[in-house]
Amino acid sequence: MTPAEEPESILLAMERSALERWGRGDPDGFLEISAEEVSYFDPFTSQRLDGLGALRSLYEQLRGKVQIDRYEIIAPRVQVSGDTAVLTFRFDSHGNFGAMRWNTTEVYRRGPDGWKIIHTHWAFHQPQVAS
Numbered sequence: 483m484t485p486a487e488e489p490e491s492i493l494l495a496m497e498r499s500a501l502e503r504w505g506r507g508d509p510d511g512f513l514e515i516s517a518e519e520v521s522y523f524d525p526f527t528s529q530r531l532d533g534l535g536a537l538r539s540l541y542e543q544l545r546g547k548v549q550i551d552r553y554e555i556i557a558p559r560v561q562v563s564g565d566t567a568v569l570t571f572r573f574d575s576h577g578n579f580g581a582m583r584w585n586t587t588e589v590y591r592r593g594p595d596g597w598k599i600i601h602t603h604w605a606f607h608q609p610q611v612a613s
Contacts, residue, residue: 489560492596496515505575506550507545508545513541515599516598516600519534520533520534522603524602524603550577553573556571558571567590583607586602
């Protein structure tokens with residue numbers, strides 16, 4: 483397996499491609515790489531979203547409204563176990579909503595159609611400072 487075929491390389495490329503589209507107001511990049519049974523958490527949802535239809539409904543509300551001028555994926559880590567992989571990273575972005583800092587977890591499963599996201603969790607990055 484060449485480095486480009488390694489799950490780490492594949493998943494980071496998929497994530498970067500989806501984030502590039504997201505930053506132009508196009509959520510389809512994430513919808514295309516999410517499984518039908520995807521689950522989703524973020525600080526703006528009152529509960530977990532279950533299924534691609536629910537995720538699509540959320541993303542349609544945001545279509546065309548997000549603009550990210552620059553971003554950085556910080557300390558990405560991919561942990562693989564069989565046909566499951568967990569991608570974690572910090573995401574710092576600057577755009578029309580100002581500076582945003584996130585902790586991100588994406589759980590991928592490899593199936594006949596390749597890797598698909600089965601769970602997403604975005605949380606604000608708010609490190610606690612010891613007093």
